[in-house]
Amino acid sequence: MTEPALLSVENVSVNLPTPRGNLRAVDQVDLSVGAGRTLGIVGESGCGKTMLSRAILQLLPKKAMLSGRVMFDGEDLVRLDRERLRKLRGRSLAVVFQDPMTSLNPVLTIGTQLIETLQEHLELDGVAAKMRSIELLAAVGIPAPEQRLMQYPHQLSGGMRQRVAIAIALSCEPKLLIADEPTTALDVTIQAQILDLLAREQRRRHMAMIIITHDLGVVAGRTDEVAVMYAGRVVERAPTPDLFKRMRMPYTEALLAAIPKIDAKPHTPLPAISGRPPDPTRPLKGCSFSPRCKYAWAQCQIEKPPLADADSPGHQYACFRPLNTEAGASA
Amino acid sequence: MAFFLARRLLYLVPVLIAVSLLTFSISSLLPGDLAMTILADQATPENLAALRADMGLDQPIWKRYFIWLGHMLQGDFGRSFRTGQTVLQALVERLPVSIELMLLAQLGALSIGVPLAIICAVRSGGPFDRFMTGTAFAMLSVPTFLSAILLIYLFAVELRWLPATGYVPFAEDPLGNLRFMVLPAMTLALAEWPGIMRILRSDMIATLQEDYISLAKAKGLKPARILFVHALKPSSLTLVTITGINIGRLIGGALIVETIFALPGIGRLLVGAILTRDLVILQGVVLLVAAGFVIVNFIVDMLYAVLDPRIRHGHA
Numbered sequence: 001m002t003e004p005a006l007l008s009v010e011n012v013s014v015n016l017p018t019p020r021g022n023l024r025a026v027d028q029v030d031l032s033v034g035a036g037r038t039l040g041i042v043g044e045s046g047c048g049k050t051m052l053s054r055a056i057l058q059l060l061p062k063k064a065m066l067s068g069r070v071m072f073d074g075e076d077l078v079r080l081d082r083e084r085l086r087k088l089r090g091r092s093l094a095v096v097f098q099d100p101m102t103s104l105n106p107v108l109t110i111g112t113q114l115i116e117t118l119q120e121h122l123e124l125d126g127v128a129a130k131m132r133s134i135e136l137l138a139a140v141g142i143p144a145p146e147q148r149l150m151q152y153p154h155q156l157s158g159g160m161r162q163r164v165a166i167a168i169a170l171s172c173e174p175k176l177l178i179a180d181e182p183t184t185a186l187d188v189t190i191q192a193q194i195l196d197l198l199a200r201e202q203r204r205r206h207m208a209m210i211i212i213t214h215d216l217g218v219v220a221g222r223t224d225e226v227a228v229m230y231a232g233r234v235v236e237r238a239p240t241p242d243l244f245k246r247m248r249m250p251y252t253e254a255l256l257a258a259i260p261k262i263d264a265k266p267h268t269p270l271p272a273i274s275g276r277p278p279d280p281t282r283p284l285k286g287c288s289f290s291p292r293c294k295y296a297w298a299q300c301q302i303e304k305p306p307l308a309d310a311d312s313p314g315h316q317y318a319c320f321r322p323l324n325t326e327a328g329a330s331a
Numbered sequence: 332m333a334f335f336l337a338r339r340l341l342y343l344v345p346v347l348i349a350v351s352l353l354t355f356s357i358s359s360l361l362p363g364d365l366a367m368t369i370l371a372d373q374a375t376p377e378n379l380a381a382l383r384a385d386m387g388l389d390q391p392i393w394k395r396y397f398i399w400l401g402h403m404l405q406g407d408f409g410r411s412f413r414t415g416q417t418v419l420q421a422l423v424e425r426l427p428v429s430i431e432l433m434l435l436a437q438l439g440a441l442s443i444g445v446p447l448a449i450i451c452a453v454r455s456g457g458p459f460d461r462f463m464t465g466t467a468f469a470m471l472s473v474p475t476f477l478s479a480i481l482l483i484y485l486f487a488v489e490l491r492w493l494p495a496t497g498y499v500p501f502a503e504d505p506l507g508n509l510r511f512m513v514l515p516a517m518t519l520a521l522a523e524w525p526g527i528m529r530i531l532r533s534d535m536i537a538t539l540q541e542d543y544i545s546l547a548k549a550k551g552l553k554p555a556r557i558l559f560v561h562a563l564k565p566s567s568l569t570l571v572t573i574t575g576i577n578i579g580r581l582i583g584g585a586l587i588v589e590t591i592f593a594l595p596g597i598g599r600l601l602v603g604a605i606l607t608r609d610l611v612i613l614q615g616v617v618l619l620v621a622a623g624f625v626i627v628n629f630i631v632d633m634l635y636a637v638l639d640p641r642i643r644h645g646h647a
Binding site for chain 2: 087
């Protein structure tokens with residue numbers, strides 16, 4: 001960890017004023033990604049992972065209040081002037097959104113949407129930009145790329161649209177790609193293809209990548225490090241193999257248990273995490289997961305566990321009763 | 332696209348038939364007897380019967396409709412029994428005035444409404460937006476005759492910049508023509524920009540919350556490009572409809588404005604025809620208005636397809 005990280009999120013909080021009071025969507029998050037590395041951010045809906053990605057991209061809703069620093073390539077994105085930020089976005093910092101049905105503009109052709117990004121950042125003339133667009137579409141596995149340039153998003157399937165969105169994101173060779181639930185809106189059969197495509201392009205271009213997902217299975221073989229978020233906080237963070245071998249946080253365990261197993265007997269009930277995440281406008285005094293945690297004891301309800309180092313390097317967790325330790329319950 | 336065009340054109344046929352039926356029925360359904368109106372105090376029973384036979388009014392109504400339709404299709408719209416002028420001649424004379432007024436008014440209304448709508452949408456909820464939304468609402472409730480009189484008072488009476496009433500054809504004196512047109516066009520524009528602004532503003536606000544606008548920002552595009560290419564185009568469908576309706580309405584002339592400013596347009600032809608019970612002219616004007624609406628709506632449909640490829644390909 002001597003090399004400075006490409007992206008480091010330092011003590012970032014996002015607060016949203018709502019009619020029911022202040023909503024703390026992201027709560028003092030610290031994360032970092034080195035150049036060419038991949039980070040998975042995992043958590044269920046409403047845990048703040050999308051808000052965190054929007055905070056990194058500076059695409060938060062107008063009313064949202066952001067505190068902390070987002071250091072990217074030596075610059076603090078939070079305090080960057082608009083013009084400099086615009087030059088970074090799309091060029092060094094790219095994103096793929098969750099739903100390709102809504103993330104592409106319905107009234108512009110695929111070609112326009114690809115070429116405008118290229119011409120904005122790379123000073124290509126029309127012919128060169130078109131050639132490069134065709135190459136990009138071919139690279140993300142789109143057949144007959146030349147014809148696609150003339151087509152509109154609605155003429156393509158969901159999977160194809162997400163490939164186009166990935167081509168747009170990759171178009172200027174970004175240093176960091178943020179993929180926000182890139183496969184959630186797609187058919188199961190397409191999901192693996194898109195994830196493999198992202199992993200392949202990430203390696204080939206040596207770019208850093210953040211994959212945001214609710215599915216621990218998605219990050220398992222495809223990331224260097226995983227951060228598990230719950231109620232706006234990072235509750236466990238570890239190098240990916242270490243996390244799966246020595247998970248400490250009961251929430252991580254519950255997330256893993258909720259993935260359907262291919263070798264499970266038919267009609268085995270899928271273990272679900274009972275209850276719902278806490279109301280983000282009414283923060284709990286103790287651990288946010290304690291009301292749903294089967295190991296919780298008195299201390300968990302009174303005190304918020306800090307994110308502390310575990311025994312293995314790079315592994316942190318926020319729990320008073322970590323799994324498979326003396327203090328915690330052995331699961 | 333050719334298929335879309337052909338289908339839309341086919342839709343026009345029943346609409347046009349309905350329009351012709353309604354227009355024709357004006358002369359039969361309105362109270363009063365055409366022959367009686369024409370003859371007035373010379374209406375002896377023999378004279379009436381002779382004129383009715385001459386005009387074909389003694390025929391059954393369905394027969395009269397087909398005779399009338401036949402004349403229409405040959406371009407014979409009839410002749411005013413007051414002035415002796417053919418309907419076609421009267422319309423051709425008056426139409427340029429109304430069309431010029433309509434174009435200038437739309438131009439004015441759009442060039443006020445569209446930029447304001449964009450600024451308000453970008454700063455929605457801010458002080459400028461709240462002020463403009465309030466102003467637009469107030470302007471919506473000002474009737475044209477009031478704003479016409481206020482404009483005349485300000486620009487013609489007090490400042491003496493522009494003439495209050497009158498008209499010269501554009502071909503005779505282009506500058507003079509425009510001087511006569513400014514106030515009436517402004518009156519109409521003042522009535523129309525609030526609608527344009529409110530519609531476009533709310534559509535724009537909705538569009539700006541779309542994912543594809545977030546992506547356009549994430550792509551590092553220039554704000555002007557995001558606003559005008561990514562947001563304005565998908566937001567402008569309702570705007571096109573509203574403008575179409577306004578244009579269709581104004582093809583038939585602006586009754587009040589033309590009357591106040593003494594412009595010899597279709598509106599005043601219509602008012603004159605109503606006051607003198609000149610049914611033939613009335614029929615001609617109504618037919619023109621209806622045809623205008625139908626044609627404008629057709630153009631609006633075409634514009635939808637140009638603006639939104641999903642409509643073009645029959646997806647939406």
